[in-house]
Amino acid sequence: MGEIPFITVEGPIGVGKTSLAKAIAEAFQFQLLKEIVxxxxxxxxxYEDIEEWSFQTEMFFLCNRYKQLEDIQKHFLHQHQPVVADYHIMKNMIFAQQTLKDSQYIKYVQIYDILTHDMxxxxxxxxxxxxxPTLLKRIKMRGREIEKNIDPSYLAQLSSDYEEAIKTFKENNPQVTVLRYSGDELDFVKNKEHLEHIISDVKSSLLKRSSTI
Structure with a gap:
């Protein structure tokens, strides 16, 4: 049996991760995994006081994502059922590095490493x-109450951190196929051709991976 497709969609807040993950899951009839937000x-x-509430927030996300990944491994991947998720566990480190104090970050990394080493x-x-501007526009359009107080400077730094993180990820994980798209150039929610372009790329990547196993 070859590798079971496990696709994750990543990017900063408001970029369209869940919408794209849903579309891919529907196109390929894969199991959809959505993060708990x-x-x-x-x-x-x-969002009102990052310094005060960052550790509690990040620990909640880490524990819940760990539980979700444990569940999909047991109930889907081990049963040879492909999965597409609207996040990658590496996002925890992106957020934690930006928001946690040094002492908190050291403890967080230790917990992260323990929980994720066999995920x-x-x-x-x-x-x-x-x-x-595109991220802020899309966040406003979806109208989540909890996101109304997001600081644009926080979002800008987060976007920059994602750029650096994905670059490092590609260098450290050459065996993983990374597909990159600009939300400024593609609107896969409103433009069917844009979505079909991405779906075609995913299909090609799946075929290429299956032929090299």
Missing amino acids: DENPFLGKF PKPNIVIYLNATL
Whole structure:
């Protein structure tokens, strides 16, 4: 049996990760894994006071993502059922590095390493990014109450951090297929041709990977 497709979609807040993950799951009939966001009881407070609530917020996300990955490994990947997720666990380190104090970050990394060392790893990563105006526009359009207090400077730094993180990820994981798209150039929600372009790329990547196993 060859590798089981495990696709993750990543990028900063508001770039369209969940919308694209849903579309890919529907196109290929893959199991969809969506991260838990609205259920985080600390997130609203975090956007109001990042320094005060960052550790609680990041630990909640880490524990829930760990549990989700554990579940998909047990119930889907081990049963040879492909999965597409709207996040990659590496995002935890992107957010933690920006928001946690040094002492908190050291503890966080230790916990992260313990929880994730044997977690399932994706074989295809789709990376989305966009300029700050596009991100702010899309965040406003989806109208989540907990996101109304996002600081644009925080979002800009987050986008920059994602760029650096994906670059490092590609260098350290040459065996993983990374597909990159600009949210400024592609609107896969409103433009069917844009979505079909991405779906075609994913299909080609899946075929290429299956032929090299």
